[in-house]
Amino acid sequence: MNAFPFFEYRNGELHAEDVSLVQVAASHGTPTYVYSRASLESAWQDFNHELQGRDALVCYAMKANSNLAVLRTFARLGAGFDIVSGGELRRVIAAGGDPARVIFSGVGKSEAEIAFALSQRILCFNIESVQELDRVAAVAVSAGCAAPISIRVNPNVDARTHPYISTGLRENKFGVDIETAFALYRRAARLNGVRIVGIDCHIGSQLTDPAPLFEAQDKMLEMVDALAGEGIAISHLDLGGGLGIRYRDESPPDPRAYMREVLRRIGQRRLRLLFEPGRNLVGNAGVLLTRVEFLKTGDVKNFAIVDAAMNDLLRPSLYGAHHEILPVRDIGAAPRRFDVVGPVCESGDFLGKDRSLATAPGELLAVMSAGAYGMVMASNYNTRARPAEVLVDGRQVHLVRLRERPEDLFSLERIPDCLAAR
Numbered sequence: 001m002n003a004f005p006f007f008e009y010r011n012g013e014l015h016a017e018d019v020s021l022v023q024v025a026a027s028h029g030t031p032t033y034v035y036s037r038a039s040l041e042s043a044w045q046d047f048n049h050e051l052q053g054r055d056a057l058v059c060y061a062m063k064a065n066s067n068l069a070v071l072r073t074f075a076r077l078g079a080g081f082d083i084v085s086g087g088e089l090r091r092v093i094a095a096g097g098d099p100a101r102v103i104f105s106g107v108g109k110s111e112a113e114i115a116f117a118l119s120q121r122i123l124c125f126n127i128e129s130v131q132e133l134d135r136v137a138a139v140a141v142s143a144g145c146a147a148p149i150s151i152r153v154n155p156n157v158d159a160r161t162h163p164y165i166s167t168g169l170r171e172n173k174f175g176v177d178i179e180t181a182f183a184l185y186r187r188a189a190r191l192n193g194v195r196i197v198g199i200d201c202h203i204g205s206q207l208t209d210p211a212p213l214f215e216a217q218d219k220m221l222e223m224v225d226a227l228a229g230e231g232i233a234i235s236h237l238d239l240g241g242g243l244g245i246r247y248r249d250e251s252p253p254d255p256r257a258y259m260r261e262v263l264r265r266i267g268q269r270r271l272r273l274l275f276e277p278g279r280n281l282v283g284n285a286g287v288l289l290t291r292v293e294f295l296k297t298g299d300v301k302n303f304a305i306v307d308a309a310m311n312d313l314l315r316p317s318l319y320g321a322h323h324e325i326l327p328v329r330d331i332g333a334a335p336r337r338f339d340v341v342g343p344v345c346e347s348g349d350f351l352g353k354d355r356s357l358a359t360a361p362g363e364l365l366a367v368m369s370a371g372a373y374g375m376v377m378a379s380n381y382n383t384r385a386r387p388a389e390v391l392v393d394g395r396q397v398h399l400v401r402l403r404e405r406p407e408d409l410f411s412l413e414r415i416p417d418c419l420a421a422r
């Protein structure tokens with residue numbers, strides 16, 4: 001299986017769809033995030049394939065990649081969106097997405113965010129605590145409406161993924177345990193300002209074994225049945241996101257096979273199904289294109305110093321995540337082993353360690369699988385302007401985010417009068 005079917009070598013140059021990445025770098029510079037529209041659409045089709053004809057809504061977890069062009073791509077395909085802030089809701093609206101297909105997750109929704117989301121008539125608030133339930137109800141009462149809610153259940157299932165991206169264990173801050181969830185449903189049923197519509201869980205990210213997802217699903221289904229017995233009707237089941245992708249040699253479940261099993265476990269229940277996939281829809285649809293500045297060779301190690309850094313793509317530094325790094329051109333030289341590092345003043349600044357690469361100063365490298373949690377986690381550390389973003393569509397390259405200028409980075413800062421220049 002090729003993990004990056006929309007990025008392939010043609011005539012010795014790595015292409016995104018029909019565009020050579022050499023050409024992208026020549027027109028837009030580096031570092032640049034490059035997304036493939038066909039790859040986004042293909043991932044969407046794969047995820048939705050088994051859901052045809054079902055009452056289901058896939059809400060793209062836009063935290064993975066919230067560029068407006070990416071959002072618009074999914075909105076045109078009928079996507080809903082899973083948001084975690086008022087800012088994300090504003091992006092959905094700016095991208096032409098439908099607020100009526102938005103679900104609002106996250107443990108710390110502010111009153112202002114709740115009021116704004118209510119005014120936009122979103123589909124559902126995923127409630128993560130009793131405090132939040134009461135806050136949402138109070139805001140809705142003062143707005144003269146009732147907020148549609150789900151309780152986010154933490155089913156105490158081990159997602160067996162990186163601890164930083166595991167969310168379904170009791171020790172995590174997310175959701176409420178099963179007993180508390182029952183108590184919250186009973187409370188919500190009596191509360192003015194909320195209307196129970198669903199139940200929700202999300203146990204972690206980059207799951208390559210689907211067993212924990214099914215275990216969580218079964219616990220949710222038991223709860224749906226038990227709640228029905230108490231006269232509390234649940235109309236939608238939100239199974240969260242988390243389906244992994246291939247970065248290197250993982251064998252994540254095929255989305256269609258995963259979905260067939262989900263549907264089998266639903267059985268005859270008349271439940272609307274919601275999903276919150278992020279990474280699965282965008283991860284392998286993007287690369288970070290970077291240029292080699294220097295090759296610094298030594299007795300112990302060789303470094304390929306490139307113009308992208310941990311501020312542009314944090315995953316390797318933060319999680320020890322592996323991203324394949326491919327030379328954009330075949331330069332016909334023998335490969336050597338390099339740590340691929342950026343210019344940021346931190347030893348933790350690396351994109352890849354101990355990689356076999358045939359490269360040279362001035363050559364381009366593509367850091368693969370950078371479509372999810374790449375640009376969205378970029379920072380301006382070291383006053384580095386964040387990369388440009390382009391969307392490739394067949395032979396066309398569209399600039400979808402301008403490269404920042406250094407002046408942009410301090411334009412919101414002010415020097416107080418008391419520090420007047422002498």
Ligand code: LLP
Nearest residue numbers: 061105202205206241242276277278279373
């Ligand atoms: N729903 C909720 C409530 C979430 O918290 C997340 C991700 C998702 C859906 C989407 O999960 P996905 O389908 O993408 O696995 N920055 C980390 C990943 C953090 C995920 C946070 N929550 C990384 O780079 O691996």
